[in-house]
Amino acid sequence: MGDATGGPSLLLLVLDLSGIFVFAISGALVAVRRRLDVFGVLVLAGTTGLGGGFLRDVLIDATPPAALSDWRYLLVPVLAGLLTFAFHPALGRAERVVTLFDAAGLGLFCVTGAVKALEYGLGPVPAALMGMVTGIGGGIARDLLAGRTPAVFSSELYATPALLGATWAVLATLAGFVEVAVTVPGALLCFGLRMLALWRDWKAPLPRGPASV
Amino acid sequence: MGDATGGPSLLLLVLDLSGIFVFAISGALVAVRRRLDVFGVLVLAGTTGLGGGFLRDVLIDATPPAALSDWRYLLVPVLAGLLTFAFHPALGRAERVVTLFDAAGLGLFCVTGAVKALEYGLGPVPAALMGMVTGIGGGIARDLLAGRTPAVFSSELYATPALLGATWAVLATLAGFVEVAVTVPGALLCFGLRMLALWRDWKAPLPRGPASV
Amino acid sequence: MGDATGGPSLLLLVLDLSGIFVFAISGALVAVRRRLDVFGVLVLAGTTGLGGGFLRDVLIDATPPAALSDWRYLLVPVLAGLLTFAFHPALGRAERVVTLFDAAGLGLFCVTGAVKALEYGLGPVPAALMGMVTGIGGGIARDLLAGRTPAVFSSELYATPALLGATWAVLATLAGFVEVAVTVPGALLCFGLRMLALWRDWKAPLPRGPASV
Numbered sequence: 001m002g003d004a005t006g007g008p009s010l011l012l013l014v015l016d017l018s019g020i021f022v023f024a025i026s027g028a029l030v031a032v033r034r035r036l037d038v039f040g041v042l043v044l045a046g047t048t049g050l051g052g053g054f055l056r057d058v059l060i061d062a063t064p065p066a067a068l069s070d071w072r073y074l075l076v077p078v079l080a081g082l083l084t085f086a087f088h089p090a091l092g093r094a095e096r097v098v099t100l101f102d103a104a105g106l107g108l109f110c111v112t113g114a115v116k117a118l119e120y121g122l123g124p125v126p127a128a129l130m131g132m133v134t135g136i137g138g139g140i141a142r143d144l145l146a147g148r149t150p151a152v153f154s155s156e157l158y159a160t161p162a163l164l165g166a167t168w169a170v171l172a173t174l175a176g177f178v179e180v181a182v183t184v185p186g187a188l189l190c191f192g193l194r195m196l197a198l199w200r201d202w203k204a205p206l207p208r209g210p211a212s213v
Numbered sequence: 214m215g216d217a218t219g220g221p222s223l224l225l226l227v228l229d230l231s232g233i234f235v236f237a238i239s240g241a242l243v244a245v246r247r248r249l250d251v252f253g254v255l256v257l258a259g260t261t262g263l264g265g266g267f268l269r270d271v272l273i274d275a276t277p278p279a280a281l282s283d284w285r286y287l288l289v290p291v292l293a294g295l296l297t298f299a300f301h302p303a304l305g306r307a308e309r310v311v312t313l314f315d316a317a318g319l320g321l322f323c324v325t326g327a328v329k330a331l332e333y334g335l336g337p338v339p340a341a342l343m344g345m346v347t348g349i350g351g352g353i354a355r356d357l358l359a360g361r362t363p364a365v366f367s368s369e370l371y372a373t374p375a376l377l378g379a380t381w382a383v384l385a386t387l388a389g390f391v392e393v394a395v396t397v398p399g400a401l402l403c404f405g406l407r408m409l410a411l412w413r414d415w416k417a418p419l420p421r422g423p424a425s426v
Numbered sequence: 427m428g429d430a431t432g433g434p435s436l437l438l439l440v441l442d443l444s445g446i447f448v449f450a451i452s453g454a455l456v457a458v459r460r461r462l463d464v465f466g467v468l469v470l471a472g473t474t475g476l477g478g479g480f481l482r483d484v485l486i487d488a489t490p491p492a493a494l495s496d497w498r499y500l501l502v503p504v505l506a507g508l509l510t511f512a513f514h515p516a517l518g519r520a521e522r523v524v525t526l527f528d529a530a531g532l533g534l535f536c537v538t539g540a541v542k543a544l545e546y547g548l549g550p551v552p553a554a555l556m557g558m559v560t561g562i563g564g565g566i567a568r569d570l571l572a573g574r575t576p577a578v579f580s581s582e583l584y585a586t587p588a589l590l591g592a593t594w595a596v597l598a599t600l601a602g603f604v605e606v607a608v609t610v611p612g613a614l615l616c617f618g619l620r621m622l623a624l625w626r627d628w629k630a631p632l633p634r635g636p637a638s639v
Contacts, residue, residue: 032420034366035419035420036366036420037416037417037418037419038417038418038419038420039365039370039371039372039373039417040365040366040417041420042372043349043365043366043372044366054272058271058272058484058489059480059484059489059490059491059494060489060490060494061489061490063271063272063273063274064272064273064274064333064335064339065272067339068272068273068330068335068339068342068343069335069336069339071336071338071339074338074339074342085418085420088420088421089421120490122490122494122495123495123497125497125500126490126493126494126495126497126500129494129500130494136469140571144357144570144571145353145357145363145366147362149573150571152465152466152469153460153462153466153469153470153571157465158465159465159468159469160465203463204463204464204465204466205463205464205511206461206462206463206464207458207461207462207464207467207511207514208514208515245633247579248632248633249579249632249633250629250630250631250632251630251631251632251633252583252584252585252586252630253578253579253630254633255585256562256578256579256585257579267485271484271485276484276485276486276487277485277486277487277546277548277552278485280552281485281486281543281548281552281555281556282548282549282552284549284551284552287551287552287555298631298633301633301634302634357570358566358570358576358579360575
């Protein structure tokens with residue numbers, strides 16, 4: 001189950017579904033903070049959880065996306081949305097809780113996105129970029145729909161940890177590492193760097209001169 | 214014409230083009246309300262009318278989308294845009310006129326989207342969801358481009374009627390109903406529920422607790 | 427190199443990469459004006475430069491997009507972003523500099539988009555529209571991400587020059603013109619009309635009556 005020929009390995013499936021779950025929670029929390037109703041919460045949970053993977057699968061021509069042919073990919077964001085709707089006071093509704101789940105999703109998706117892109121024949125550099133795009137895509141869709149400034153444009157490092165995690169996954173795959181050594185360190189690298197950047201307020205260089213808007 | 218092998222049946226084609234027409238009018242009315250010029254009206258009419266179907270066709274790998282290989286799919290939103298531009302005072306420009314055309318498009322697209330997804334081999338649950346996505350996709354594109362809060366996040370039921378209409382279309386297809394019994398009740402179910410929700414102000418449950426934004 | 431069987435001709439490749447370069451500069455300048463950091467500048471440069479082509483390639487089923495299989499397509503927006511980040515005071519940061527680069531990208535992309543769509547078997551009318559969509563797609567993505575009103579809804583002509591340039595490219599291709607006579611006049615026609623519209627303040631007809639928003 002999940003380990004069959006042609007499908008992803010069990011480990012990759014678990015990591016992919018975990019990424020969908022935590023991203024969907026981040027989307028559902030944004031919806032709760034905006035006082036959307038239960039269906040708005042589910043739509044934003046689904047968009048955030050599945051958006052990055054949809055974008056990746058359409059670009060690498062892995063259509064129809066897994067989310068449309070495998071019921072587990074649909075069940076997970078629905079569960080995440082309903083759980084968040086029911087238990088959000090326990091989860092906490094502060095912006096930093098959204099950010100925590102978002103960072104976890106970023107770490108998981110940058111790795112699974114890069115590995116899947118390699119499997120579909122992309123070269124190392126495009127595969128690493130596709131990992132980054134998978135990671136940041138869901139959050140961009142969430143923030144556009146909710147009328148927020150996309151997290152990727154926040155002042156702390158965001159795209160860079162995703163790119164580094166994806167780069168690890170690509171290099172480790174090319175070096176022939178076993179799957180758990182490809183995926184887990186890459187995801188932890190991205191998640192750790194993102195959380196460190198938030199905690200220590202690491203910022204990337206800004207343009208010189210005064211703002212002109 | 215339209216009934217050839219491989220193409221959709223005449224009934225499905227008529228329903229699909231009708232959905233494009235009414236969605237395009239809703240987009241054109243939003244553009245008129247924003248005082249966009251005639252080309253802005255045409256762009257928003259085209260995006261709204263064709264956006265949901267583009268999204269569906271890309272996701273189920275039915276590319277190039279019908280809109281790019283069949284001139285009728287291009288003519289319809291252009292006509293809808295020009296008619297709206299010329300006759301908008303007669304159509305009325307109140308927000309509830311936009312909403313009426315939007316509900317009609319929602320009903321038509323949730324059904325044609327679900328039926329097309331089934332034809333392309335999707336399972337029943339993904340096909341119903343794809344019907345919902347086809348229905349809400351065009352309106353989301355319209356509202357993002359026009360800088361409005363997406364209708365799907367409005368306080369009255371929106372995604373639910375689309376999901377129910379699409380579910381009818383899937384179940385009726387699986388039960389072997391003739392096409393007219395698949396499509397017409399499904400579209401009316403969705404349209405009727407949406408209008409009832411607006412009229413009776415049906416709202417879905419909201420999250421507990423105060424807003425924290 | 428670039429002229430191999432199956433790939434685009436050298437001229438088309440140069441025009442496509444030039445379009446990516448100037449659009450990426452327009453995106454990077456918007457990011458600089460918004461005081462985004464260096465990675466925000468790179469993300470907006472990449473989205474603006476590659477967005478229209480991604481949309482085109484996904485719609486005409488030319489996946490994976492060239493940008494994911496050819497490293498030159500990735501290098502160009504990164505270079506454009508870094509150059510803009512380093513030298514933006516020299517480039518100027520006024521809105522009209524953004525507009526100038528945007529118009530150049532519009533001219534280049536409407537032509538390469540139309541020619542590529544013809545190569546992939548689309549009819550003349552859809553191919554011209556796909557050229558227009560390729561031209562306006564990157565700018566729409568840039569403006570949505572940066573929270574600006576899309577340039578296509580600005581009061582001066584925008585989509586029309588792109589449609590006319592793409593129409594030239596389609597007609598000249600059908601008439602059997604050599605490639606340089608297909609591409610260069612089409613790009614200049616679009617760029618010239620857009621700049622004239624900005625300079626002379628050409629506006630398309632507006633809807634009658636007062637605004638009702």
